[in-house]
Amino acid sequence: MNGDPLFTLGSRVGFLDVRAYLEARGWRRVPSSRSYAAIYRSIQAPPMEVQVPLDRDLADYAEAMVVIARRVAEHEGRSAESVLHDLLQPHRDLLRFGLEGDTTRDGGVSLADGLDLVNGVRKALLASACSVRKPRAFHPRMGLAEADAFVRQCRLGQTEVGSFVLTVETPLDIGLQPTLGGEPFGRQTAALLLQSVAYLAGSVRAGEPQRVLEPAKGAPVLSANLCEALVEMMPSDESADLRLRGSWSPLLPLRPGVVSEVHVDRKMYESIERVAHQLRPLHESQPDQFVGTVVELMGGPGDRGEVEGTVVLQVQVDDELLKARVTLGAVDYRKAARAHLEQRYVTVRGILRRGPRVHWVEQSSGFELVGGPPTTAS
């Protein structure tokens, strides 16, 4: 055995999982007279054959697994490494979110873009989980217990060679409710996510993004939350496309028609952002009172030489903590600075306008500190 990472992975792969994987993908087992080997042939072209070792004590067990992974990879048009990772996680579906562009070609990504990708992926999973139970254009809270349990049981998998790829291992089932013959909640969520993004990308590509606002019969109901999550995944350098891939657990047959790969071109993001805005309900545009803390002061000297401008508040909206910008005049800006220094709460009235990355409190009024001694205008 040598230190080749592929062989290290190969040594950990279980032969029962390999058999299940091949059988789930239509490979046909042919008779073998050896008790320690199974022979499988692909039904689809090109014709291909693999030998599966059925004894972990075989000296070339790891090597045999790598050979299988290479042939399956060639058959499925992907890397042997990703096949081996799938074989190591047979009880989970794997979702891969790849950023493919100039700056990610070496397999790395800036910390900021990486964080945006992780946050976007988390929101997309949550939105999709909510849509499994309640298909709707907007999930105001995304607080369903099942959705929350699903996301909590997701794991980040190992990164893979190539463009920057975030691998998320999703549970098949989340154990809150028994699966009575139907498809487990986890699989439904992962499949719906890919199906929704494929429908969205297809509509944009066809020049008909409006199609997702009133989806045809059988098409997924897209949520604003999912669209916003996709936009959040977009890297800042504007050179990278997003590619989603699903690798499905061999332990659970894949229902026909499930999408396994979607390519979201960088040029689609503007349309997706517009769709997200249109999917949000109109009643969100009503004024509301917000309470929160000042987390960032971004102002500068105004016409009269006094500091004024934008501050960032962290406010509670339903059960979400949102960072929202609000533009203040010099007097309110001083209050905000004081609240920031004294770590006090502030309140403001306005219309919350959500965005994929930045939220705003517009038409703001009544900016005040909460509690403590009264503030003065000077």
Add this chain to the structure above:
Amino acid sequence: MLGPNDIKEQLSLAYIHAVASRAGCSVEKVGVDRDSIDLKLCARGQFVDDAALTSPELAVQLKATARASLTEDTLSFVLSKKNYDDLVAHSLVPRILVVFVMPEDEAQWFTLTPESLILRRCAYWHSLRGEPRTANGTAQTVHLSRQRLFTHDTLRELLMKVAREEALES
């Protein structure tokens, strides 16, 4: 410049390539020595009508020697303990030892004229599969039958056996 041992190794590889080519097989070099395997000999497609395996492979540990210990029937060769134990181990792809015997006189190893290209002497093959692991500390002597020449015909026979899932020794 290559030393004598490197030259022996390269000439033994040339021998294997020549035999495999004549047998219609490919030679796959194993990049890093894995479990004492130097290369794999592979046939592609339906190699024989009654085959269970369509693309049989044979893993080879290749040695070369110019100081062979030969009797009329056998060639004795000293293998390191690691090489020996790796070759007796049970494996999915059958493993054989191939020993290329060369003349002692270095000038005779390889000659080239307008009429001929001569790589003198030949190689023998042996399967150690299923033999007990050695109790020796560092090395084990292996006795190869001089009947088992490693030629293009024997290579094809060996690969046919692999394709039929038969034991190589039978």
